[in-house]
Amino acid sequence: MALPTAAPRPFIHQQNLVEQVADYLTQAIIQQHFLPGERLSEVQLSRDLGVSRAPVREAARLLESRGLLISKPRRGFFVRALNAVELEDVFDLRLCLERHAIQRLTERYTPEAQRALKQQVEVLCEAAAGNDGTRRIEEDLQFHRLMLHYAGNERLLRAFDDLAHELRLCITLITKTHEAPDTIATSHFKLLDALDSGSPAACREAIDYHIGVARKFVVKGVGETGDSSDEG
Amino acid sequence: MALPTAAPRPFIHQQNLVEQVADYLTQAIIQQHFLPGERLSEVQLSRDLGVSRAPVREAARLLESRGLLISKPRRGFFVRALNAVELEDVFDLRLCLERHAIQRLTERYTPEAQRALKQQVEVLCEAAAGNDGTRRIEEDLQFHRLMLHYAGNERLLRAFDDLAHELRLCITLITKTHEAPDTIATSHFKLLDALDSGSPAACREAIDYHIGVARKFVVKGVGETGDSSDEG
DNA sequence: GTTGGTAAAACTGTCGACAGTCGGCAATCG
């Protein structure tokens, strides 16, 4: 069974201008080089990147479908600005998907899945100890991707991946408030314990707690930085 | 809707070419004017529609993000072919989303929502009595969209809308086996009754039953027509 | 100082064209 390939490029040709532009824009947005609500000029971008407008437009469409950009006809593309309500919605949907996933997972919890998840938690803990905030987030997401993957519904995983782009957006939006390494470890080990117990109720409780913690962190962060509510 | 079988009017005049092309392609795919797995030529399409390749490409990207087309680098776009497993996954995800939605709905079941849903069921029943299969499906989906809407999470609704495109794909794929009008009515009235009762357990049971029925119909249909074995 | 109108600038939507690449076919070689 092929492990899910998370972010950038494990393989495959990167001679694709569209993908390159999309990656560039994604990074730029997540790292806040563009402010939320900011308008992106196609000509400006194509000049900066040294390509024509066609691949820029296609990449922008791609990011629009991922919820990172918003297109307004005859106006152009704008960086998605999440307000508090939308943020709650994102985490609520995440809860919806992961509850379902973990329930399915209890019905097909193979030793292979157990091993892979445990290993990923270790990787995550290692990453959490370091300073690279981006990597910590990616390893965290990768753990959840693994859960979704072993839940045995690829479409469910795709839905999570779609959502993950927005998750990155609002998580890195408040990169200052990051959880302590031991909190992360505890939180994920609880998930593993619940899965090992085989009890759906315990799993549900664990995932509710887990996502609730993450949600609280982000909501708190938005409260501190002030929510970005401007988008006509 | 006048769908061109051989030679469409080579001219579409309205503002948004991309959306028009996307709508045209969506209809054409759903109504099986293109077979699953078939390759779509950009030049051919742009010639037929009387537009340039740029809007065709953008529309194709859009449909790719909706899961109706699949892009292979340097090869072009292919009509998505769903196999049995993917089909199960689609309905499982639908179950995931609607379970969550109906649970939320019980917590905020306003008279307005009640009225709107009831009215939509009546519209649906009326549509079910007629012969227009497409309209019946649309009104059915619209009822569920309303449920998702009144569940109060716009992101959840968007996830459903994304999925709905694939639902249409596999439902109309087997348009012959359509449910009897009274079955549709009964099934939806059960949902309304469950919501009126205010019991989350009853709601969950109702939605599980409802989607289970729909799933069975489609799975049966695929079994009859033979599953469209997929893309390499 | 503010407001309203007009004109210029910038931008998006769309188009046609060119180059690199892929798949298929046929001629050639073992």
Place this chain on the structure above:
DNA sequence: CGATTGCCGACTGTCGACAGTTTTACCAAC
């Protein structure tokens, strides 16, 4: 006779350009 290789056609990826629209800047009037 089967496999390999070179060629040909078709197609996608990308580009620069044009037209219509939106935004902005400027100037005049109150």
